[in-house]
Amino acid sequence: MGYGMGYGMGMGGGVLMWIVLLVIIGFVVYYFAKNKNANGSNSSQQVLGPDAMEIAKIRLAKGEISSEEFEDIKKSIL
Incomplete structure (x- = not known):
C-alpha cells in the first residue's frame, strides 16, 4: 500500500474531514444564531x-x- 491508501491518511481523507467538520460547525452556528432571541426556550417568540x-x-x-x-x-x- 502506498501513500494515501489507508483510512483517510492521505490528502483526500484530510480534506474531506475538514469539509465535514466545517459543515457541522456551520450548522451549529446557524442553529444558535437562529435561536439566539428565544431566551433558552424553543419558541421563536419573545x-x-x-x-x-x-x-x-x-x-x-x-x-x-x-x-x-x-x-x-x-x-x-x-
Whole structure:
C-alpha cells in the first residue's frame, strides 16, 4: 500500500474531514444564531415587558378595572 491508501491518511481523507467538520460547525452556528432571541426556550417568540397577569394587577391597583373584572381576567389567563 502506498501513500494515501489507508483510512483517510492521505490528502483526500484530510480534506474531506475538514469539509465535514466545517459543515457541522456551520450548522451549529446557524442553529444558535437562529435561536439566539428565544431566551433558552424553543419558541421563536419573545415576550417583551410585563406579562398579562402583571398588567391586570397594575390595572386593578390603578382602579381601571374592578375586582370582578380582575378575577375574570385571571381565570381566562390561567
